Amino acid sequence: MRAFNYSKTRAAGDAVMTVSGQPEAKFIAGGTTLVDLMRINVETPAQVVDINALPLKTIQALPGGGVRIGALARMSEVAEHPLIVQGFPAVSQALLLSASPQLRNKASIGGNLMQRTRCPYFRDTALPCNKREPGSGCSAIGGENRMLAILGTSENCIATNAGDMAVSMSALDAVVRIRGPKGDRTVNLVDFYVVPGSTPNIETVLQHGELILAIDLPAAPHAARSHYLKVRDRASYEFAVTSAAVGLDVQGSTIRSARVALGGVGTKPWRSKEAEAALVGRPATEATFVAAAQIALSGAKPRSQNAFKIPLAQRTLVKALRTLAGGGS
Amino acid sequence: MAKNVLSRLPEIQLPDGQLPEWEQPVVTEKSEPEPVVRPGSPDLSRRTFVAVSTALGAAMLLPAAPAQVTTDAPPELVSVALKVNGKTHALKLDPRTSLLDTLREHLGLTGTKKTCNQGACGACTVYVDGVRINACLALTVMHDGQSVTTIEGLAQGDALHPMQASFIVHDGFQCGYCTSGQIMSGVSVIKEGHAGSDAEIREWMSGNLCRCGCYVGILAAVKEVRDAGV
Ligand SMILES: Cc1cc2nc3c(=O)[nH]c(=O)nc-3n(C[C@H](O)[C@H](O)[C@H](O)COP(=O)(O)OP(=O)(O)OC[C@H]3O[C@@H](n4cnc5c(N)ncnc54)[C@H](O)[C@@H]3O)c2cc1C
Ligand code: SF4
Ligand code: FES
Ligand code: FES
Numbered sequence: 008m009r010a011f012n013y014s015k016t017r018a019a020g021d022a023v024m025t026v027s028g029q030p031e032a033k034f035i036a037g038g039t040t041l042v043d044l045m046r047i048n049v050e051t052p053a054q055v056v057d058i059n060a061l062p063l064k065t066i067q068a069l070p071g072g073g074v075r076i077g078a079l080a081r082m083s084e085v086a087e088h089p090l091i092v093q094g095f096p097a098v099s100q101a102l103l104l105s106a107s108p109q110l111r112n113k114a115s116i117g118g119n120l121m122q123r124t125r126c127p128y129f130r131d132t133a134l135p136c137n138k139r140e141p142g143s144g145c146s147a148i149g150g151e152n153r154m155l156a157i158l159g160t161s162e163n164c165i166a167t168n169a170g171d172m173a174v175s176m177s178a179l180d181a182v183v184r185i186r187g188p189k190g191d192r193t194v195n196l197v198d199f200y201v202v203p204g205s206t207p208n209i210e211t212v213l214q215h216g217e218l219i220l221a222i223d224l225p226a227a228p229h230a231a232r233s234h235y236l237k238v239r240d241r242a243s244y245e246f247a248v249t250s251a252a253v254g255l256d257v258q259g260s261t262i263r264s265a266r267v268a269l270g271g272v273g274t275k276p277w278r279s280k281e282a283e284a285a286l287v288g289r290p291a292t293e294a295t296f297v298a299a300a301q302i303a304l305s306g307a308k309p310r311s312q313n314a315f316k317i318p319l320a321q322r323t324l325v326k327a328l329r330t331l332a333g334g335g336s
Numbered sequence: 337m338a339k340n341v342l343s344r345l346p347e348i349q350l351p352d353g354q355l356p357e358w359e360q361p362v363v364t365e366k367s368e369p370e371p372v373v374r375p376g377s378p379d380l381s382r383r384t385f386v387a388v389s390t391a392l393g394a395a396m397l398l399p400a401a402p403a404q405v406t407t408d409a410p411p412e413l414v415s416v417a418l419k420v421n422g423k424t425h426a427l428k429l430d431p432r433t434s435l436l437d438t439l440r441e442h443l444g445l446t447g448t449k450k451t452c453n454q455g456a457c458g459a460c461t462v463y464v465d466g467v468r469i470n471a472c473l474a475l476t477v478m479h480d481g482q483s484v485t486t487i488e489g490l491a492q493g494d495a496l497h498p499m500q501a502s503f504i505v506h507d508g509f510q511c512g513y514c515t516s517g518q519i520m521s522g523v524s525v526i527k528e529g530h531a532g533s534d535a536e537i538r539e540w541m542s543g544n545l546c547r548c549g550c551y552v553g554i555l556a557a558v559k560e561v562r563d564a565g566v
Contacts, residue, residue: 008432010409010410010411010430010431010432011411011431013411035478038473038474038475038478039470042473042474042475043473046453046454055431059478106455107458107470107542107544108468108525108528108542108543109458109461109468109469109470109521109543110455110469110470110473110543112468112469113469113470242539242542243538243542244542244543244545
């Protein structure tokens, strides 16, 4: 691990100024991504700014039924918070299906949004990887790519965004509240992540030194009736092979509004507005769900080992919708 | 059969001061200069001696580490106050030191195990202010002023904690390497209120892997303690 200077800040503005003034500085929250990657020399900050003393831990109700989650709230607290369990069940479920109880006790919501890919080559400094070392090449495209992405990829990078919570929150129109050296701004979570294109090292619109303050979740009928389904290689403590976050507002037998996002398949949490359009106004039936699932995966570009993800992601989405519509599983 | 167990005995000497392959640190350790180990420090134990000699061996065998690692001056040590199993320690640490290394190498509390060192197994589970976390991904400096409980802090003198006793009764281990982490989580699962059904216990114990596959005994032990209402 590269040596670093450690400091602790007590005001968000100070944290922003310290990191933005030092190109090699990084915030640290739970450290479950950063310490891991520093130990294998994938992340090599010269300065580490501990933000845990900042007053960003609260989970509070917003007027109109929404919820604001402070960036330093822990995954475990958010997962079991009554406002989340009742108003945004998909978010609670996604968190409970993430990592392990020990990691969830340590990891923060802001850090969770910023977690890095689990592409094995990204973690191996002996091999080329455009995300870690721009221009060096992508080892995954012609290598082990079973777990990697099929949507939003480029010829430079096919790394999957590994997060679960971000998939559920992308489906439910979350908004990220950010403080930077020039002031505060908000970004919709669906626009927060960017696809790799020719710059896979850039994963979000967050600029160096910008601090995530909180995430807002707006209330909606399809948020209160939402569900997260995760398919893994083992029963627990594993990243998604595929996952689906869905929200439905069904009146009579007609779908009034729908939200769909997929995990495990995209280079970013994969919101599918096309699938949503294929659901709205239609009866909540198996045929509708299957048609929407086909549309959600229509742009998929599989590689040598991951074509199986297309039917698997479709079935994951159909099963999640069926569960929500009350057809059981 | 691949390697005879006997061939692993430490007496075996290789020519040219080379280390036998199983003693060579994994490549990622080449630039991690075991910050907690200070040769000549009064508490240098056999264990830390092994760590020093492996690190030196690695330096001899491996090509030069990347410039970014070697050109940096060692960082200033930081003062950390840590309460461990009820006793307060004033420590001077390299900020890189993990809570796991602090416990094992500085405080001699080797009951907490280092297995994956990347958050993926749960062997290093300890409580910080009563909450279970993975000590391998925690920087000690971030826990200044906090209270840590390790497996050594569970027993009351010679009297085992009920979870420890139940693990013995139910054969909740074989090699024992994951066991302290399993016991720490077992106690937490009950305290957290996640020990209802067998399925619930399995899910909330899933942050602790057992390579020996002792899950049946582990589940039985957790249930016994839950039912005893301790
Ligand atoms: C073994 C293992 C299994 C896992 N399994 C899963 C899983 O199944 N599903 C899943 O979703 N995740 C999983 N994870 C990832 C885990 O959820 C993340 O590591 C965690 O959420 C990161 O949060 P943190 O607070 O520890 O982040 P940190 O490590 O502290 O920070 C991560 C990054 O975010 C930046 N950062 C932190 N806070 C802020 C902020 N407020 N503003 C701006 N930048 C910030 C840091 O600078 C750093 O670059 C797993 C991790 C491990 C180690
Ligand atoms: S897929 Fe992306 S992260 Fe993986 S090796 Fe290729 S460039 Fe690196
Ligand atoms: S050693 Fe910490 S989780 Fe494996
Ligand atoms: S007892 Fe050997 S790993 Fe669990």
